[in-house]
Amino acid sequence: MFYLLVKVIKKIRNNAVKYSLVALQVFIGISLLTVFLTISSSITHKYENLKSKAENSLIKLKIYLQQQNSSIDSLRISDDNNFPLPFSIDDYNWIKEKYKSNLDISIIVKKNMNFIVSSKGVADISTVSFLFVTDSFFNIYYPNKKVDEFSSTSKVYIGKKALETLINGKLPEDSVSLYKEVLTSNQIVLLNDDVLEITPMDNLYENSSNHLTLYVTVESGNLDLDECVILPIKYLSEKTDLATIANMFVTFKFINSDFASDIGAGIISYLYKKYGDLYDYNFDTTLSEYLRQTNVYKAYSLGLMILSIFILLIISIGLTSIILIIINQRTREIAISLTLGATIEKIFLEIIMESTFVTIQGGLIGIVVSILLLKTKVHFSQFEIIIDFKILLFSFCVSMLIGIISSILPIKKIKNITPIKILHSL
Incomplete structure (x- = not known):
């Protein structure tokens, strides 16, 4: 050799x-x-x-909706399947059937309120997010917490930081009624499971501002629940001005991300057929960038x-x-x-x-x-x-x-x- x-x-x-x-x-x-x-x-x-990252976290599709002089009966968010802007959960059953996916959807109406908080003699502004949610919210954000019939109870779930702000902060006079209502609801449940008993009071949403954002789920990574107050969606008043702009988020969990573009196009096509050119339907830049990069x-x-x-x-x-x-x-x-x-x-x-x-x-x-x-x-x-x-x-x-x-x-x-x-x- x-x-x-x-x-x-x-x-x-x-x-x-x-x-x-x-x-x-x-x-x-x-x-x-x-x-x-x-x-x-x-x-x-x-x-x-x-x-x-998309499959293990959540794929987000945001549809930008704009309607001039829109006034919404917010009770219909959970009660009326045919009302245009709130987009009831039932409207999306066809997505589950079409893609055979485990698609969790929860409606969230979010309102931010600023509180003046004094710390060591220095005044600072702290924001608390009030979330009015349907029951599916906890399935998405707290899957290990058993929250039975949340919408039919008088409980208010609140983050520790949000509670400290509510107790120590000074709310602008135009939102005093909402502040009082939150602190006088039947029961406040801290997200660490501590319970505070508080006297109930009506007119939760009497004197709030006119700017709200409508969501159909949001990404958990973008929401700090420690700074949030979570209430059943029933607390919304019968008539609420959602402002002329609303953002709808649809979250896909446990689904192949290759379907994201198809699902997004399907939702937009569905909304356009149902509501015509009443709104503008566009992809969220996050999802668009994700699809562009992967392609x-x-x-x-x-x-x-x-x-x-x-x-x-x-x-x-x-x-x-x-x-x-x-x-x-x-x-x-x-x-x-x-x-x-x-x-x-x-x-x-x-x-x-x-x-x-x-x-x-x-x-x-x-x-x-x-x-x-x-x-x-x-x-x-x-x-x-x-x-x-x-x-x-x-x-x-x-x-x-x-x-x-x-x-x-x-x-x-x-x-x-x-x-x-x-x-x-x-």
Whole structure:
């Protein structure tokens, strides 16, 4: 075996120019292949992170609604399935049926109130968010808390920070009635499960401002419940001006994120058919950016993979041609070796070892150069380049396989070489 290896190295030296061209092709090909695969892997990693983040947290679709002089009977948010602006939960049953998904939907009407709080002699403004919610709210935000028939109780759930603000803060005079009502409801339940008994009082929503935002679920990561007061939606008065702008959020839980665009388009189509051009229907920028990025990343990744395969084909074809030329030049030598007793298998092995030895050398240099290139020359602000050992190992194996595969066709030519034919040609 050692003798064969020495003979192979000698043959490579004798054909240094041709094999240098082979090594150069492999070097360029493996360098580009490693770079492209690494970038493609990094893109895929970024895409999977986006997809996983969306699926493991929540996919949010916001539809921007605008109607001039809109006045809403807020009781119908939970009672009337056909009222336009509040968009009852029943309106979205078709989504569950169509996509067979576990789709949690909860209506939330949110109102922010500012309190003046004194701390060490310095006045500061602290905001408390009043959330008027349906029962599904707790299924989304507190799935481990058992809240039975929340809408039929007189309980008010409140965060610790919000309670401290309510007790210590000074509310503007135009919202005093709401402040008093919250503190005099039947029962306030802290989100840490402590309970405070408080005397009930009517007219919870008598003197609030006119700006409210309508939500159909929101992302839990964007809502600090410690600063919120959570009340049953029944506490809303019969008539509430929601202002001329409302935002609707639809949250998809436990659903493949690839459906996000289809679901969003379906909802917009549904709303347009039901309400016409009464409102403007647009995607939220968060979801739009998510969809745009994932589509771009997938396209880049696919393009780089196709380019890598194309480069490999060119390398293999070029290497096969060079080995054929070398075999043609050594036809007489091969015939003499066969006459002297060399087996066809030994000649096959010699050719394969020559080409593989050269391609491995070119591949190793290409891998080293690609690592240096990825570390120093290539910069992508959109995602982090991750050098994966598996890709480096794959590139090494590819360089070796190129040498083996490219030798198969030339080896078939050797089978046609016989000493008799060579002697007749002399």
